[in-house]
Amino acid sequence: MKITWLGHAAFLIEGRDRVLIDPFLTGNPKASTTPEKVECDIICVTHGHGDHLGDAVPIARRTGAVCAAIVEMSTYLERCEVNAVGFNLGGTIRIRDTNITMVPAFHSSSIGAPGLEFSAAMAVGLVIESGKTVYHAGDTCVFGDMKLVGDMYKPDVALLPIGGFYTMDPRQAAMAVKLLRPKIVVPMHYGTWPPIEQDPKEFAKLVKKASDAEVVILQPGQSLEV
Numbered sequence: 001m002k003i004t005w006l007g008h009a010a011f012l013i014e015g016r017d018r019v020l021i022d023p024f025l026t027g028n029p030k031a032s033t034t035p036e037k038v039e040c041d042i043i044c045v046t047h048g049h050g051d052h053l054g055d056a057v058p059i060a061r062r063t064g065a066v067c068a069a070i071v072e073m074s075t076y077l078e079r080c081e082v083n084a085v086g087f088n089l090g091g092t093i094r095i096r097d098t099n100i101t102m103v104p105a106f107h108s109s110s111i112g113a114p115g116l117e118f119s120a121a122m123a124v125g126l127v128i129e130s131g132k133t134v135y136h137a138g139d140t141c142v143f144g145d146m147k148l149v150g151d152m153y154k155p156d157v158a159l160l161p162i163g164g165f166y167t168m169d170p171r172q173a174a175m176a177v178k179l180l181r182p183k184i185v186v187p188m189h190y191g192t193w194p195p196i197e198q199d200p201k202e203f204a205k206l207v208k209k210a211s212d213a214e215v216v217i218l219q220p221g222q223s224l225e226v
Contacts, residue, residue: 001132003157006038007031007220009052009139009189011159015130016097017041020065021159022138024054030192032221035059042095044128045069046138047109048076048120051192057082066095070102072121076111089124098130103149105140107167125149132156132226135180139189142172146179156226158182158213161189162203163196170198174206177213184226185213 001015006023007030013019020040025031028051035055043056043065053073060067060082067077067084074086087093092101107123125137127149135155149155158180161167167189168176177185185207190198204215216224 001130001134001226002223003134003159003186003226004223005186005188005218005220006033008192009046009136009159009161010054011136011188012038012040013128013130013134015128015132017095017130019044019098019100019128019130020059021126021128021136022046022052022054023056023059024051026055028054028192030220036062039063040065042098042100043067044100044126044136045073045077046105046126046136047107047123048073048111049109049139050112052139053111060084068093068095068100068126070121070124073109073111076120098128101127101129101153103127103135104143104145105138106143107139107141127153127155129153134159135182137161137176139167142168142176142179144179146176150180150182155180155182157184157186157224159186159188162187162198162200163190163192164198165195167196170200170203170206173203174210177207178210181211182213184216184224186216186218186224
């Protein structure tokens with residue numbers, strides 16, 4: 001499996017299928033690519049905020065990718081004339097050769113539409129099984145039931161926010177690694193704007209004290225092979 005960080009919380013996971021997560025590229029000062037260049041089979045969206053929903057609609061329209069999201073957001077995506085599958089917490093769906101399980105996250109969610117902003121259910125995390133198992137935490141604080149995610153799904157890789165302000169900071173994220181027990185952890189959702197500036201090396205030091213997990217610090221556009 002190849003995991004490429006596209007910047008912020010956006011990743012392209014190439015396993016049995018090509019899974020694009022939270023494709024915020026347009027307007028992302030750290031984006032390593034553009035919506036027109038991304039090819040994928042599945043698009044997963046953790047919640048409705050613009051820095052996560054991002055370019056999901058135009059990419060889905062161009063590629064024909066299936067969008068996977070919580071039910072209320074899938075209804076919005078269908079109205080945008082894309083192929084969307086809506087499911088909910090605890091649910092697992094299979095798209096092509098990939099299993100996607102929806103797990104909790106603690107955060108808010110809304111969608112800004114022209115002249116209207118409305119609630120988009122709740123933010124979630126996703127466990128993606130496509131050859132290897134990847135946990136994308138979405139936007140969240142640390143919470144005790146991350147241990148259940150680790151116990152049940154045994155992620156090979158965890159993609160965790162460390163930016164603070166809107167999400168976990170490095171200290172909380174290091175505790176999340178202790179609960180999850182992944183083999184590899186990749187920090188995300190930091191450095192895009194001043195409020196979420198963090199030093200990923202400090203996060204790596206905290207993880208080393210709490211866990212045996214390997215911290216892999218990527219630059220936007222860089223990939224990890226697992």
